[in-house]
Every structure is written in structure tokens, then in C-alpha cells.
Amino acid sequence: MQRVVILGGGTSGWMAANLLRRHLDAHRFDITLVESPDIGTIGVGEGSTPHLKVFFDELNIPESQWMAACNATYKNGISFVNWTSHLESNRYFHPFPSFTDRQTAAAFLTHCHLKFKGIDAPTNPDQYFLSSYLSQHHLSPKVAPGKTGAPLNYAYHFDSTLLGKYLQNIACKEGVTHISNKVQDVAQHPDGRIASLLFEDGGVVNGDWFVDASGFRSQLMQQTLQVGFESFSDNLINDSAIALASHDISPISSETTATALNNGWAWRIPLTNRVGNGYVFSRAHCDFTQAEAELRAHIGDDASGEDARHIHMKVGQVQEHWHKNTIALGLSQGFIEPLEATALHLVLETLISFIANFKQGECVDADRKAFNQHMSRRYQGIRDYIVCHYKINTRSDTPYWQEVKRSVPISDNLRAVIDAWDAGQDITPTLQAQEMDKYYPAVSWYCLLAGYGRFNKQTRAPSAQAKHTLKQVQAYIAQSSAQFMSHATALTHA
Numbered sequence: 001m002q003r004v005v006i007l008g009g010g011t012s013g014w015m016a017a018n019l020l021r022r023h024l025d026a027h028r029f030d031i032t033l034v035e036s037p038d039i040g041t042i043g044v045g046e047g048s049t050p051h052l053k054v055f056f057d058e059l060n061i062p063e064s065q066w067m068a069a070c071n072a073t074y075k076n077g078i079s080f081v082n083w084t085s086h087l088e089s090n091r092y093f094h095p096f097p098s099f100t101d102r103q104t105a106a107a108f109l110t111h112c113h114l115k116f117k118g119i120d121a122p123t124n125p126d127q128y129f130l131s132s133y134l135s136q137h138h139l140s141p142k143v144a145p146g147k148t149g150a151p152l153n154y155a156y157h158f159d160s161t162l163l164g165k166y167l168q169n170i171a172c173k174e175g176v177t178h179i180s181n182k183v184q185d186v187a188q189h190p191d192g193r194i195a196s197l198l199f200e201d202g203g204v205v206n207g208d209w210f211v212d213a214s215g216f217r218s219q220l221m222q223q224t225l226q227v228g229f230e231s232f233s234d235n236l237i238n239d240s241a242i243a244l245a246s247h248d249i250s251p252i253s254s255e256t257t258a259t260a261l262n263n264g265w266a267w268r269i270p271l272t273n274r275v276g277n278g279y280v281f282s283r284a285h286c287d288f289t290q291a292e293a294e295l296r297a298h299i300g301d302d303a304s305g306e307d308a309r310h311i312h313m314k315v316g317q318v319q320e321h322w323h324k325n326t327i328a329l330g331l332s333q334g335f336i337e338p339l340e341a342t343a344l345h346l347v348l349e350t351l352i353s354f355i356a357n358f359k360q361g362e363c364v365d366a367d368r369k370a371f372n373q374h375m376s377r378r379y380q381g382i383r384d385y386i387v388c389h390y391k392i393n394t395r396s397d398t399p400y401w402q403e404v405k406r407s408v409p410i411s412d413n414l415r416a417v418i419d420a421w422d423a424g425q426d427i428t429p430t431l432q433a434q435e436m437d438k439y440y441p442a443v444s445w446y447c448l449l450a451g452y453g454r455f456n457k458q459t460r461a462p463s464a465q466a467k468h469t470l471k472q473v474q475a476y477i478a479q480s481s482a483q484f485m486s487h488a489t490a491l492t493h494a
Contacts, residue, residue, distance in 0.1 A: 003207045003208050004020060004032070004208070008034075009164060010213065012331070015348065026175060031177065033171070036182040047075060047341035073271055075255060077094050083260045092452070111466050116424035130477050138252075138253065138486060211329050212328045212329060216312075218331075225324065241311040251487070266280075277299050321334075327350070329351070389448065392405075421449050
């Protein structure tokens with residue numbers, strides 16, 4: 001019998017407990033989760049990618065069991081507002097690519113390439129994706145009973161504190177041991193491997209394998225094992241966030257909204273009982289007091305009387321995600337700001353990759369090396385996509401937006417993609433050559449670059465054929481939307 005010890009609760013820790021319990025033989029592995037009663041969860045964002053649905057499907061937990069318990073809503077995608085200054089509509093939608101988009105996305109890509117040539121074709125992604133239409137009309141991604149529409153990829157909004165508690169209950173019922181105690185010290189074997197956690201009350205828990213889900217403090221990986229940290233602060237200058245609830249939830253939207261403000265951006269995440277709001281910003285350009293005032297002005301009177309939470313962010317990743325007998329998870333392993341809600345995506349990717357390499361406890365150095373390379377590249381790939389939002393913005397109204405556009409360095413991979421786009425090339429081969437399509441598909445890159453209106457050539461007269469094609473696309477999308485439930489109705493079925 002080997003013991004796996006998880007340090008830290010919250011969503012990340014309890015996701016680990018549930019997945020490890022599901023995949024590891026209960027006769028060979030004992031799983032224990034340790035969390036301090038004095039340390040709360042960060043909960044910067046309350047949105048996800050479609051990978052969270054994969055997680056619940058893996059555990060055979062239907063939406064009807066967990067969504068209501070966590071005040072969860074459906075998420076079709078993300079709307080980006082005011083990230084440009086040169087377009088009539090400074091808004092574009094980033095969908096989760098689905099099979100149903102194949103025909104309409106093809107028209108979108110074709111029109112982008114026409115615009116590369118100087119032909120004035122419509123290229124706002126909002127007009128080409130069913131998910132965008134569903135969000136605009138307060139529809140859910142769920143096919144109505146008796147309808148025959150093809151299912152869409154979708155994600156969720158949720159209360160992260162409630163989700164952690166829900167997953168805790170599931171894990172404990174499945175045999176995970178839960179210890180509520182504060183870790184005072186960490187004991188190590190002579191070879192440096194972690195041996196046990198020592199509690200303030202004198203108690204001890206021994207382990208063969210450890211998962212560090214202790215948050216930004218990274219108590220096992222960075223503090224005890226002294227694993228280095230690769231900072232992304234040169235590329236992503238936002239280092240702080242403010243979270244603030246509001247109460248105007250009618251009608252409940254089925255999208256996340258990311259609105260650019262003076263020194264960063266604000267999220268709006270609708271739940272069934274409230275709205276989660278936040279401001280991600282750079283303290284080099286404004287302090288917490290100024291940022292909170294700007295966020296409250298952005299939200300309006302609906303947030304009056306609510307306390308705001310001030311959060312310091314550490315952006316980057318550990319240099320090794322698996323070191324000796326310890327795996328870093330969640331904020332302990334790294335953090336990329338919440339612009340695309342990738343935090344739980346990375347948690348799940350870490351767990352799935354580790355389990356695949358774990359081989360029932362018989363690990364070799366090659367497994368660990370492959371795992372660390374895989375996770376490091378994934379963090380860097382997601383970082384590049386998020387950095388691109390800032391690098392190609394066209395705002396110049398504040399020093400913050402001027403700096404992120406002109407002064408922030410970018411990776412060679414991202415430079416290759418932007419250069420290919422600016423040259424009027426199909427960027428798909430470049431993404432494939434850099435293996436960047438493993439993190440975001442080509443259509444997501446097209447949505448980002450076209451959504452921000454990054455086209456260099458002066459356009460000639462509008463293309464009559466392109467306008468005709470767009471009308472056909474929009475008619476097809478409107479017809480397809482009739483198969484889907486309203487968001488309010490879908491939430492009553494969940």
C-alpha cells in the first residue's frame with residue numbers, strides 16, 4: 001500500500017483527490033488530503049473551459065447533481081469588449097470550436113484571406129459562430145428535448161468555493177481521507193524526497209507521493225524542494241486583481257465578458273445567484289485603491305455595499321512540475337492570468353498527464369522528464385495566446401495600453417505567428433510547425449487576430465459574394481439556434 005498525500009484543498013486539491021481515487025487501485029493506494037482550517041481559497045475566476053465537463057464526465061457526475069449546488073451557469077464563450085479603438089464595433093466573441101462550426105468557420109477563414117488581399121469582406125467572428133448567436137440571444141448550448149441539433153462544446157461559470165466543497169463530499173464518500181490541520185514543517189528523506197508533513201499539534205502524516213496544491217505559497221515544491229520559478233512578468237505585466245460581487249442577474253447571460261479598462265481588464269461572470277466581477281491590472285500603473293474605484297464605477301450601483309477582495313498574483317510556472325516524489329498543482333505550479341479562464345484546464349491537464357505517466361507507482365526519470373516538458377510547453381503555449389491579446393491591441397489612451405503594445409517582449413513562436421498573419425499568409429502551417437495548435441486551434445487564433453481588426457492592406461470595394469455568403473451563414477445559424485433551450489430553461493433542467 002502506497003500513500004498519496006495532497007496538501008491543499010480548494011478546487012484543485014479536491015479535483016486531484018477525485019481523479020486519483022478514480023484511477024488508482026484502492027487496494028494499492030491510500031489517498032489523503034490535508035488542508036489548513038485557517039487558509040481560504042483564492043477563487044480569482046469562476047469560469048472554465050470545456051475541459052471541466054470532461055472532468056465531470058470522467059467521474060460520472062451529471063450536471064443535474066452539481067450545477068445547482070454550485071450556482072453554476074452555462075458558458076458559450078467569451079466576449080472581448082473595448083480592446084481596440086479603430087473599429088466600429090469594439091467587441092468580438094471567442095467561441096469554443098465545435099463540429100457544428102465547420103461550415104460557417106470555413107466562410108470566416110475564407111473572408112479573412114480575402115481581406116488579406118485588400119478585399120473588403122466581413123471578418124467579425126461574432127457573425128460566423130453559433131455559440132456567439134446563442135450568447136447574444138440568451139440561449140444555452142443545450143439541445144432542447146425532442147430536438148435533433150448537434151451538441152456544442154461549452155463550459156461553465158460556477159462558485160469556486162461551493163465547487164470545492166462539493167468535490168470534497170464526493171471524494172470523502174469514495175474513501176479519500178480528509179485531515180484538517182495546519183502543517184508546521186515538512187520532513188525529507190536523505191535523498192531530498194518528501195517523507196511526511198508535521199502538524200502544529202504534533203501529528204504526522206507520512207506519504208510516498210505528494211501533490212502540492214498549497215496555492216501561491218507552494219509550500220512543498222518551491223519552499224521545501226527549492227524548485228525554481230520561471231516568471232512570465234516580462235510578458236504579462238498584470239500582477240494584481242480585485243474581486244467584487246454584484247447582484248443584477250436578469251437575464252442570466254451565457255457568456256463571460258472581458259472588458260478592457262484603463263490599466264487592465266474586468267471580468268463579468270454570471271451565476272444563478274449573483275455576478276462575479278473582477279479587475280486584473282498592473283500595480284505599476286495604478287494601486288489597489290484606484291483600481292477598486294475604477295471597477296466600482298464600471299459595475300455601477302449594483303455593487304455598492306459589497307466588500308472587495310484584493311489579490312496579489314504570481315504569474316509564471318515552476319521549472320519542474322514533477323520533482324522527485326512531488327507534483328505541483330494549481331497555483332502552486334504556476335498561474336497565467338485569468339483572461340481565458342485556463343486555470344482549471346491546466347489542473348486537469350496536469351492530473352491526466354501525471355496519471356498517464358504514473359504507471360501504477362513504477363516511474364522512471366524518462367517519464368518525469370517527458371511530463372515536465374509537456375507541462376512547460378503547455379504553459380508557454382497558453383501564455384503566448386494571452387500575450388497576443390495585449391500585443392495587438394490598438395488602444396493608446398493610457399500609458400498601460402501603450403506599454404503592453406509597444407514594450408512588452410514576446411516569444412519567438414508568437415512573433416512567427418504575427419509575422420505570418422501580417423504577411424497575409426495562412427497561419428495554420430506556422431501554428432503546426434511551432435506545435436502551438438495543440439494549445440489553441442487555428443480558428444481561435446483567427447478569431448483573435450480578426451476580432452481585433454489586424455489587417456494591414458487598404459481595402460477596396462466590398463465583395464458582393466462575401467456579403468451574400470455571410471447572409472447564408474447567418475440564416476443557417478439562426479435556423480440552427482431553434483434547436484437549443486433558453487439559458488433560463490436549461491438551468492432548470494440542470
